[in-house]
Amino acid sequence: MASNNNGKIIGLVLSIAISILLIAIFSAILGAKPISISSTIQPVNIDIAHLVRMSLIQAFLSTLFSVLAGILIAYSLNRLEFFGRKIIIAIFASAIIAPGLVIAIGLLAVWGREGIIANLAQILGLNWEFSIFGLKGILFAHIILNGAFAGTIFLARLDNIAIHKLKIAQSLNLSPLKRFMVLDWPTIKAALPHVSAIIFLLCFTSFPIVLLLGGGPANQTLEVAIYSAVRLDFNLKLAAQIALIQLIICIFIILPSLFSKQVNLRAGISRPYDWKENKYIRLFQFIILFLFFFAFILPIIAVLINLFSTEIFTILQKQNFWRATFTSLILGSLSAILTTLIAIFIVKAKIGIKNKYMGAIISLPLYAYLVVPAVVLSLGFYILSLHLRISSTIIAPFVLIIANSLLALPFAVSLLLPSLTAINLRYNKLSRSLNLSEFKRWHLVEWPLLGRDIGIILGLGFGFSLGDLGVISLFGTNEFMTLPWSMFLASGAYRTNESAIIGAIILLLIFSIFWFLPIIFRKWANAKS
Amino acid sequence: MLRIILIPLFLIFLPLSALAEQKPVLNIYTYDSFAAEWGAGPKIKQEFAKICDCEINFVTSPSSISALRKIQLEGEQTKADILLGIDSSIVGQAQNSGLFTKHGLDLSEINVPTNWSSKYFIPFDYGYFAFIYNREKLSKPPSSFAQLIDSDIKIIVQDGRSSTVGFGLILWIKSIYKEKAKQFWQKLSPKIVTMTKGWSESYNLFLKGEADMVLSYTTSPAYHLIVEQDNRFRAAQFSEGHYMQIEVAGIVKTSKNKQLARQFLRFLISKEAQQFIPTGNWMYPVAKIKLPEEFTKLYKPNKPLLLDEDLILQNGQIWIAEMLDGFK
Known part of the structure; x- marks a missing residue:
């Protein structure tokens, strides 16, 4: 019984940690020293109501x-x-x-x-x-x-x-x-x-x-207004406020569904x-x-x-391309693993908690995170790294891994929850009567039945990370190059063909991993059982 | 298991350890295409390394404005010594931030079509905004904005809120139509197929045939001529004149390497560095060097337009709002 509680507690802690992260991001932006571009500039009103309507x-x-x-x-x-x-x-x-x-x-x-x-x-x-x-x-x-x-x-x-x-x-x-x-x-x-x-x-x-x-x-959507508030006007408060409006609207939309089955x-x-x-x-x-x-x-x-395209051979010979591929693959794998781990713990917590309001509250931060615009996430993480006085080049990979895995998390949780609930219904009594530890229970009962799901979740996490362009934007340096970023770079320098080829490679990688991981994992899990 | 995680992480960080050398490091914040493998940055860096005993580190952002924002955010913590690549439309903002120090360089060597007198930022290249078309698809390009709005030509432009080129169009139209700019935007908006976030998306769409013309630079055809041996692309010549973009660099006030930074800026405007500008940044150099032959074939506007940077600083937001109103 005690061991069963551990998983629940870790899940709760993770969910709270994500909420704290969100609060930290918003308060970092709202608390940033206002940097006025000129004291005499007349502020221009943005028609937020119009944007919300559109x-x-x-x-x-x-x-x-x-x-x-x-x-x-x-x-x-x-x-x-x-x-x-x-x-x-x-x-x-x-x-x-x-x-x-x-x-x-x-x-x-x-x-x-x-x-x-x-x-x-x-x-x-x-x-x-x-x-x-x-x-x-x-x-x-x-x-x-x-x-x-x-x-x-x-x-x-x-x-x-x-x-x-x-x-x-x-x-x-x-x-x-x-x-x-x-x-x-x-x-x-x-x-x-x-x-x-x-x-x-x-x-x-x-x-x-x-x-x-x-x-x-x-x-245009609210996201564009946020983007321009950050970039052109450098009105960070306004950006955070619009992002909060977006967040609140989205919470009202997602809330009813969290209580439904x-x-x-x-x-x-x-x-x-x-x-x-x-x-x-x-x-x-x-x-x-x-x-x-x-x-x-x-x-x-x-x-x-x-x-x-014949140009693909020129790209394949480039050291920079392989470095970007390598970086992307590692980042993708790590955020896929992180997504899966967090998802398992949060789902275990949700199953363990019988109160449906509590259950909904646990998943709320996941969805909230999903609707915070990438430019706000990027900015928030950046200001946080400044507060912590950590060099942005060192923190960049960690931010990318965490940010991307959290983006895939709502999907991972929705995927895992029904399967794990079903397993729990069926084997809970048996596992308890055998007095299986949390780890043994996972190893013997859950893992063999969840192989394919885990494969899908890993593929999801990987795909979200490999397609990401938003969160990296403030952190991008020449030393730290990912595939989507090199696609963006090539298209920004007239090299449209090269950019199109890298886009194709990204899509191919994402699809093949998404299709083959579930198969591999199902086989692997079955072989063990 | 731990090893599986740690080794890749180590490999990611490996390139960073190269920075841990003893030589003084000059951190240059710039936009990424300047520092990209095919940009002017790496070549200038290589040449500069021959004359200084130092290491140049480009810290890149997706755009020059983001690079400036990064320095503003970092404030006293910033490691930036130089900000390179912001353009004349944002110089007012940068000077106003109080984050930069006077460059102290002699500007008489600099060859730009208008007077440049900023004590904080020195120009290192310039260009003119223009609409680019494919002469095989568009036989009669408009020769003015007035003609453009009377034609059935479709154009792609960038959003002035997110793109310096798009903001350039706002300034271009403002400098021609002044208080009638808002009315002009209303007439121009039906011609606009889409307004993209940045230059690259719009230029891609144009090359894919989504519009007859795209907002870019008079020097864009040089890329197609030199790299692709393709002479179909031209810049439409507008009789009202063409708005200029001047790209500048400045020294950050908190820099601990001001001497070195000044040395770099002096080098940046020298012939040795400027030779990489035309085919690296696809802009005009500020030093009097021999241009590639293809550049001499380009249309070079004789009526450059440029608004005062303080005027832009005061009114930029209002002008953007005028543009947006044109789409309502």
């Missing part, structure tokens, strides 16, 4: 359409069985770690003025006048990324509908609509609050996509049940899947195709 509209529409797309995808994938179904599910599942900036660039290569679609239209002699910039561009990018994410989660739920229920439904000869309303909708509905809240947060704080595809100041955020090992529907409906399902799959995969292919 961000809310954008995030609301993005969430609504992403969830709709997700339901349609899950519905179609659940009913259809075909060759390559598993691969498509795996590809959709990786949407969550695809770096926004790289995907936005891919979208342009497909939908841009001289993109694949425009070229195709020209060959066919069509008059194609579509601009991806503006609100529709932002929505489009968000729906593609988050629709795939939502689709895989809903699918896991549909695929887990008990077979006996399906058999009864079939014997009752339910119409396709009836079957959806009676069997599918309730299970999707249960996952809705959580999934929509996460998508809303991601869209509300979306930065690279909004900046690249937004089309100008008319479609937790939902497994992963694509399960799905087993389609043979449910005969008429051919028109099947055709509809195939068309939905076909359209969405190509909308999703084309931008990714457009990015990856750069790997076949």
